[in-house]
Amino acid sequence: MIEIKDLHKSYKTGGSSLHVLKGINFSVAEGELVSIMGSSGSGKSTLLNILGMLDEADEGTYTLDGVPIKNLNETVAARYRNKFLGFIFQSFNLISYKSALDNVALPLYYQGVKRKERMESAMNYLEKVGLKDWSSHLPNELSGGQKQRVAIARALASDPKVLLADEPTGALDSKTSYEVMDLIQEINEEGRTILIVTHEHDIAQMTKRIVNLKDGVIIDDTLVDQVKAQQYV
Amino acid sequence: MFDLERWEEIFETISKNKLRTFLTSLSVASGIFILVILLGIGEGMRNGISREFEQDAANILYVWTGSTSVGYKGMNPGRRIQMKNADYDFAVQKHQDELEYKSSMFRIWNGVVNYNKESGSYRVEGVLPDYQFLENSGMMSGRFINHNDHSGYEKVAVIGKRVNDDLFKGKQAVGEYIEISGINFKVIGVFTDPGGEREETRVYVPLSTAQRVFNGSNNINNMAFTLEKEESFEAALAASTRFSEQLQQFLKEQHTIAPEDTRAVVVNNSLENAKRFYDLMDMIKFFFWGVGICTIIAGIVGVSNIMLIIVKERTREIGVRKALGARPWSIVMMVLHESIFVTAIAGFVGLIGSLALLELVGPMIETQYIANPSVNFNVALSTVFILIIAGAVAGFFPAWRAARIKPIVALRDE
Numbered sequence: 001m002i003e004i005k006d007l008h009k010s011y012k013t014g015g016s017s018l019h020v021l022k023g024i025n026f027s028v029a030e031g032e033l034v035s036i037m038g039s040s041g042s043g044k045s046t047l048l049n050i051l052g053m054l055d056e057a058d059e060g061t062y063t064l065d066g067v068p069i070k071n072l073n074e075t076v077a078a079r080y081r082n083k084f085l086g087f088i089f090q091s092f093n094l095i096s097y098k099s100a101l102d103n104v105a106l107p108l109y110y111q112g113v114k115r116k117e118r119m120e121s122a123m124n125y126l127e128k129v130g131l132k133d134w135s136s137h138l139p140n141e142l143s144g145g146q147k148q149r150v151a152i153a154r155a156l157a158s159d160p161k162v163l164l165a166d167e168p169t170g171a172l173d174s175k176t177s178y179e180v181m182d183l184i185q186e187i188n189e190e191g192r193t194i195l196i197v198t199h200e201h202d203i204a205q206m207t208k209r210i211v212n213l214k215d216g217v218i219i220d221d222t223l224v225d226q227v228k229a230q231q232y233v
Numbered sequence: 234m235f236d237l238e239r240w241e242e243i244f245e246t247i248s249k250n251k252l253r254t255f256l257t258s259l260s261v262a263s264g265i266f267i268l269v270i271l272l273g274i275g276e277g278m279r280n281g282i283s284r285e286f287e288q289d290a291a292n293i294l295y296v297w298t299g300s301t302s303v304g305y306k307g308m309n310p311g312r313r314i315q316m317k318n319a320d321y322d323f324a325v326q327k328h329q330d331e332l333e334y335k336s337s338m339f340r341i342w343n344g345v346v347n348y349n350k351e352s353g354s355y356r357v358e359g360v361l362p363d364y365q366f367l368e369n370s371g372m373m374s375g376r377f378i379n380h381n382d383h384s385g386y387e388k389v390a391v392i393g394k395r396v397n398d399d400l401f402k403g404k405q406a407v408g409e410y411i412e413i414s415g416i417n418f419k420v421i422g423v424f425t426d427p428g429g430e431r432e433e434t435r436v437y438v439p440l441s442t443a444q445r446v447f448n449g450s451n452n453i454n455n456m457a458f459t460l461e462k463e464e465s466f467e468a469a470l471a472a473s474t475r476f477s478e479q480l481q482q483f484l485k486e487q488h489t490i491a492p493e494d495t496r497a498v499v500v501n502n503s504l505e506n507a508k509r510f511y512d513l514m515d516m517i518k519f520f521f522w523g524v525g526i527c528t529i530i531a532g533i534v535g536v537s538n539i540m541l542i543i544v545k546e547r548t549r550e551i552g553v554r555k556a557l558g559a560r561p562w563s564i565v566m567m568v569l570h571e572s573i574f575v576t577a578i579a580g581f582v583g584l585i586g587s588l589a590l591l592e593l594v595g596p597m598i599e600t601q602y603i604a605n606p607s608v609n610f611n612v613a614l615s616t617v618f619i620l621i622i623a624g625a626v627a628g629f630f631p632a633w634r635a636a637r638i639k640p641i642v643a644l645r646d647e
């Protein structure tokens with residue numbers, strides 16, 4: 001599903017250049033649930049953003065579902081993001097003036113789905129994350145966990161090949177974190193490929209594979225015995 | 234523009250962002266409102282001042298005749314030229330669309346005028362009703378000569394203030410009878426003349442009466458005309474030159490005068506005052522245009538600022554939308570569609586509000602220098618469109634830039 005080879009990325013700040021990713025090689029098969037770990041500043045988000053086509057690598061190749069991702073213009077990138085990818089952010093990134101339902105329906109709007117169909121579909125995803133009764137609420141009327149569920153429903157709405165989550169539990173307490181992880185595991189069970197960036201070990205243990213980043217390279221890549229979040233909620 | 238889905242999206246955005254919409258609308262509506270009111274007052278001032286100084290604008294032409302200075306078609310120089318009623322009638326008929334006021338005049342030099350024991354020698358002039366306006370005479374009492382007086386050969390007279398002072402010594406003159414060269418005339422009015430005392434030593438009688446009782450046959454001594462007002466001094470000058478040339482040519486043919494003879498027929502026009510009037514009108518016009526253009530520029534700057542702020546404020550939202558698959562172009566259209574829609578509605582609200590105010594309050598404003606403030610609807614409408622286009626252009630560049638930046642940069646925006 002995902003295949004990257006010798007990926008490099010540096011940030012230029014002022015005169016100096018910060019080499020963040022120094023040759024990453026890694027691939028993800030369909031249906032995997034992978035966590036990317038590493039200390040703060042190790043380049044986890046940078047890697048995920050490149051995978052999400054929100055940012056571009058300086059060097060290396062990236063293939064997503066057989067499609068080489070290279071020098072895309074914004075219009076094509078937008079189409080790929082819409083078709084292939086769903087994002088879940090630490091800070092939720094819901095649109096504040098839109099209701100939960102309208103937020104979830106937004107990717108479908110950009111897919112050109114008609115309003116009625118869009119709303120029905122969005123409602124189904126809200127039901128799936130257990131927020132059917134909250135559909136008309138604005139984000140600031142929801143708790144952190146509820147916001148993240150709306151964000152997950154939104155990421156699922158366009159039926160993407162891969163879900164990318166950057167510290168999805170970073171802003172949540174541990175009980176809420178496990179609820180969110182339970183939902184993520186459930187979605188993975190349905191066969192969807194998911195990548196999660198985290199620096200929390202307990203969260204990482206709930207995935208099926210841990211990739212460890214340090215100083216811009218992968219130092220460790222192991223399969224784990226998945227801990228079910230279900231038992232903590 | 235007619236994408237229903239986007240309209241829904243826009244309406245949702247507008248209704249959920251009431252403050253932003255309100256502020257944009259307020260600045261656009263008030264800009265248009267101020268501009269229209271300003272233009273209205275400008276127009277009102279033009280009307281008022283125009284009314285106040287209208288007389289000065291008069292483009293008066295006097296025509297008189299003398300003796301020929303060159304021989305022509307076998308006739309010797311020095312022949313006296315005498316204009317007739319027919320000359321006047323023809324000129325009036327030929328130029329009726331161009332003329333504002335018109336009169337011919339038959340003059341009796343040194344008419345002896347008596348009232349009881351008082352007597353004096355004054356210029357007696359047989360004139361037509363318009364002569365009052367050509368001479369800019371004011372009526373102190375009574376009235377001026379009218380058409381009935383003329384067509385009925387009435388023996389009535391309008392006397393100058395000086396004549397009134399001399400003969401009546403403060404007594405009421407209107408209704409009394411005076412003798413002009415031994416013939417009785419009834420005084421129907423007393424006039425004043427801005428030209429001063431000398432001009433007020435005249436006595437006006439109807440042209441027809443004068444020609445009949447003073448053996449004038451159908452002779453006239455001069456003709457006076459004012460032309461309709463023009464948009465500018467240049468146009469007024471051109472109109473009066475053309476009129477004067479045509480009239481001279483006609484009179485020269487009619488009286489067999491050499492085309493190059495400059496003494497036999499003289500047409501004199503006084504555009505001096507007219508120039509002052511037109512200069513004043515131009516100044517008012519330029520002033521209000523200047524103010525108007527400045528207001529529009531201020532409006533454009535205001536709209537641009539709002540658009541910049543709106544786009545800046547929405548940068549993160551734009552990043553989110555792009556992460557969800559929004560194409561750059563759809564981002565630009567989203568921003569523009571909203572801004573054009575809001576600007577247009579607000580612009581028309583401001584336009585209608587200000588027009589309603591002008592319509593309601595306008596007629597009540599009747600000071601000396603402001604009359605009937607109103608505004609050219611097309612000008613006002615164009616202003617609204619200029620602001621809408623300015624808003625769109627001003628919104629386009631920040632929207633385009635925001636749509637081009639990498640989503641990760643937009644998402645990082647706080």
Ligand SMILES: Nc1ncnc2c1ncn2[C@@H]1O[C@H](COP(=O)(O)OP(=O)(O)O)[C@@H](O)[C@H]1O
Pocket residue numbers: 011012013018020038039040041042043044045046047
């Ligand atoms: N836009 C940027 N400009 C400059 N430096 C950046 C930028 N984004 C991240 N960095 C730097 O790159 C390094 C890796 O960042 P990041 O990928 O966010 O780490 P992580 O998510 O693992 O904490 C950090 O040192 C960070 O300061």
Ligand SMILES: [Mg+2]
Pocket residue numbers: 044045046
């Ligand atoms: Mg990070």
